[in-house]
Amino acid sequence: MYQIIDGKKISQEIKDELKEKVTALKAEGKSICLAVIQVGSDPASSVYVGNKKKACAYIGIESLAYELPEETTQEELLALVRKLNGDSKVNGILVQLPLPKHIDENAVIQTISPEKDVDGFNEKNVGALCVGSKGFVSCTPLGIIQLLKRSGIEISGKHCVVIGRSNIVGKPMSLLLLRENGTVTICHSRTQNLKEITKQADILIAAVGKPKFVDETFVKEGAAVIDVGIHRNENNKLCGDVDFEKVAPHTSAITPVPGGVGPMTIAMLMYNCVSSVE
Numbered sequence: 001m002y003q004i005i006d007g008k009k010i011s012q013e014i015k016d017e018l019k020e021k022v023t024a025l026k027a028e029g030k031s032i033c034l035a036v037i038q039v040g041s042d043p044a045s046s047v048y049v050g051n052k053k054k055a056c057a058y059i060g061i062e063s064l065a066y067e068l069p070e071e072t073t074q075e076e077l078l079a080l081v082r083k084l085n086g087d088s089k090v091n092g093i094l095v096q097l098p099l100p101k102h103i104d105e106n107a108v109i110q111t112i113s114p115e116k117d118v119d120g121f122n123e124k125n126v127g128a129l130c131v132g133s134k135g136f137v138s139c140t141p142l143g144i145i146q147l148l149k150r151s152g153i154e155i156s157g158k159h160c161v162v163i164g165r166s167n168i169v170g171k172p173m174s175l176l177l178l179r180e181n182g183t184v185t186i187c188h189s190r191t192q193n194l195k196e197i198t199k200q201a202d203i204l205i206a207a208v209g210k211p212k213f214v215d216e217t218f219v220k221e222g223a224a225v226i227d228v229g230i231h232r233n234e235n236n237k238l239c240g241d242v243d244f245e246k247v248a249p250h251t252s253a254i255t256p257v258p259g260g261v262g263p264m265t266i267a268m269l270m271y272n273c274v275s276s277v278e
């Protein structure tokens with residue numbers, strides 16, 4: 001029988017731990033404030049931003065919401081980021097991605113002060129992760145490490161295969177697994193004989209971006225499978241990068257979609273906000 005890793009429950013535990021910490025910090029006279037910027041009105045982004053604001057309210061973090069019109073220029077957005085960089089009341093700055101096409105995402109990310117970059121996307125924080133020094137780490141991979149640890153899944157010495165090499169998930173995920181002493185292989189769209197590699201994984205992380213891409217032919221019997229994808233299927237139901245029904249019976253543990261990795265991203269964003277003050 002396989003374990004279904006309950007991201008909703010684990011994220012709730014983390015949020016409750018953080019809520020206690022914030023109460024203690026407030027007693028010392030410290031407060032936490034996160035600025036969330038959304039440009040345009042992409043419906044998925046609006047849902048994510050709404051959930052982030054809700055999580056802040058639950059934990060006791062003040063959130064400042066900036067909802068800017070689609071036509072906002074890059075210079076206007078950069079000016080707001082610079083203003084927030086200089087505002088001592090603001091501890092964290094998050095610019096929701098994707099941004100409209102006329103804005104250079106990288107220019108925006110690199111303008112956020114590394115000390116306020118609670119997404120962990122700034123080059124300084126990515127570099128810190130790479131060399132093993134302190135810094136903010138991207139929330140989704142950080143959440144996956146918590147899911148594994150809190151589900152009793154050993155990483156050290158295990159073969160961890162990551163499918164996907166994005167800056168937000170694949171690359172930081174690989175570095176974090178390495179930091180936990182995993183033996184890490186990164187696969188991507190140009191990888192040859194993909195299944196031969198994924199079938200060697202003790203821990204398989206699917207961050208492909210294609211619905212139900214991973215079926216049972218990708219998975220070694222007894223592996224732990226983590227699904228980072230979130231898509232709508234033909235019946236408008238949520239599904240992941242992994243075909244859960246086909247894969248689950250072959251695993252020792254697997255995350256569902258929804259209710260697996262998704263809720264962890266926000267919990268770890270809250271974790272990063274609290275660490276920015278601690």
Ligand code: GUN
Pocket residue numbers: 094095096097098119139140168265
């Ligand atoms: N869009 C999708 N995921 C993320 C994330 O983790 N952070 C931000 N800022 N935007 C996103």
